[in-house]
Amino acid sequence: MTSLAELPIRDNLRGLTPYGAPQKRVRVALNVNENTHPIPEAVAHDIVTSLAAAILGINRYPDREFTTLRESLAAYAGHGTTRENIWAANGSNEVLQHILQAFGGPGRKVLGFPPTYSMHSIIAASTHTEWVTGERAADYDISPEAAIAAIEEHKPDVIFFCAPNNPTGTPMALETITAAYDATDGIVVVDEAYAEFAPTGEPTALTLLAGRPRLIISRTMSKAFAFAGARVGYLVADPAVTDAMRLVRLPYHLSALTQAAAIAALAHTGEMLSMVDDIKAQRDRLLVELPKLGYTVWPSSANFVLFGGVASPHGVFEALLERDIIIRDLGIPHHLRVTAGTEEETTLFLEALAEVGGAVSSID
Numbered sequence: 546m547t548s549l550a551e552l553p554i555r556d557n558l559r560g561l562t563p564y565g566a567p568q569k570r571v572r573v574a575l576n577v578n579e580n581t582h583p584i585p586e587a588v589a590h591d592i593v594t595s596l597a598a599a600i601l602g603i604n605r606y607p608d609r610e611f612t613t614l615r616e617s618l619a620a621y622a623g624h625g626t627t628r629e630n631i632w633a634a635n636g637s638n639e640v641l642q643h644i645l646q647a648f649g650g651p652g653r654k655v656l657g658f659p660p661t662y663s664m665h666s667i668i669a670a671s672t673h674t675e676w677v678t679g680e681r682a683a684d685y686d687i688s689p690e691a692a693i694a695a696i697e698e699h700k701p702d703v704i705f706f707c708a709p710n711n712p713t714g715t716p717m718a719l720e721t722i723t724a725a726y727d728a729t730d731g732i733v734v735v736d737e738a739y740a741e742f743a744p745t746g747e748p749t750a751l752t753l754l755a756g757r758p759r760l761i762i763s764r765t766m767s768k769a770f771a772f773a774g775a776r777v778g779y780l781v782a783d784p785a786v787t788d789a790m791r792l793v794r795l796p797y798h799l800s801a802l803t804q805a806a807a808i809a810a811l812a813h814t815g816e817m818l819s820m821v822d823d824i825k826a827q828r829d830r831l832l833v834e835l836p837k838l839g840y841t842v843w844p845s846s847a848n849f850v851l852f853g854g855v856a857s858p859h860g861v862f863e864a865l866l867e868r869d870i871i872i873r874d875l876g877i878p879h880h881l882r883v884t885a886g887t888e889e890e891t892t893l894f895l896e897a898l899a900e901v902g903g904a905v906s907s908i909d
């Protein structure tokens with residue numbers, strides 16, 4: 546047994562820590578923005594039937610081009626998208642990794658705007674792409690001017706936006722995306738992991754794709770689709786981008802079982818997404834109830850809420866954990882993040898938080 550530091554590991558990985566959201570068995574898990582509703586049983590049966598059929602052919606490699614899955618995802622994405630515009634992988638994390646394998650790498654830079662999704666900088670490190678950062682305003686917004694200033698300062702090869710942003714919930718104006726696109730010759734990625742939770746009718750960055758071959762929208766089935774365990778993410782972009790992805794993916798990266806499960810789930814999109822309105826209602830409830838307990842909340846277009854005014858985030862996190870409830874401490878001073886769960890889970894969280902106390906304003 547030796548230590549990691551003694552191995553001849555790449556210099557840019559020395560001293561890093563891996564992605565580490567705690568995984569604990571608790572009654573109420575509101576820490577990683579999963580959809581906490583199980584998928585409908587009728588859909589589950591259909592998925593099992595598809596898996597059973599796929600198993601009978603499991604001696605063969607799967608369709609390397611996952612053609613049917615790309616067709617299903619294109620139909621879901623809409624906006625004139627065809628299968629030529631779609632790439633998929635084992636979670637959108639792997640999609641983002643493919644993007645940086647193709648467009649980032651040693652000697653190249655990726656620009657992000659913290660606080661943002663922690664995997665963006667971790668994938669930068671694992672692909673040996675330099676992570677450079679731009680500034681958000683005090684309300685976590687990114688103005689077109691701030692995006693342009695960061696692009697002029699760093700001259701990045703790739704830009705990662707997160708819309709809405711995790712962990713703050715902040716929606717993104719399409720003007721910032723188009724301004725950034727016009728200010729760079731690089732790739733602009735919009736991570737829309739939470740797009741389905743946006744207010745009804747709010748335009749997605751998918752509406753910007755026509756005529757912008759360097760724009761990539763990444764999406765996932767992990768959140769709204771309640772499919773986190775299946776590991777299916779995808780991107781929508783110009784077909785040339787998907788050709789770049791083919792250069793870096795491992796052959797047959799999407800297993801026949803993954804493809805079968807995702808195709809079956811997408812055939813039931815309406816039922817799979819039936820809980821999204823409920824979850825949005827619980828998010829809106831958190832936005833109303835947390836201030837009554839003395840906390841501040843940040844507007845959220847996602848399935849979670851970042852709240853501030855917490856005297857001791859670590860103390861509140863531990864006190865909730867003692868009550869079998871886990872939320873997320875992201876190291877933002879005086880802040881915690883909570884996922885909108887079922888009505889019952891949200892109630893249990895709010896009741897426990899009221900008991901635990903710990904809001905700065907209620908202490909003052």
Ligand SMILES: *Cc1c(COP(=O)(O)O)cnc(C)c1O
Nearest residue numbers: 636637638662711738765767778
């Ligand atoms: C949860 C999340 C993802 C999803 O990752 P998967 O690998 O698809 O499970 C991607 N981006 C952001 C910002 C997220 O919060």
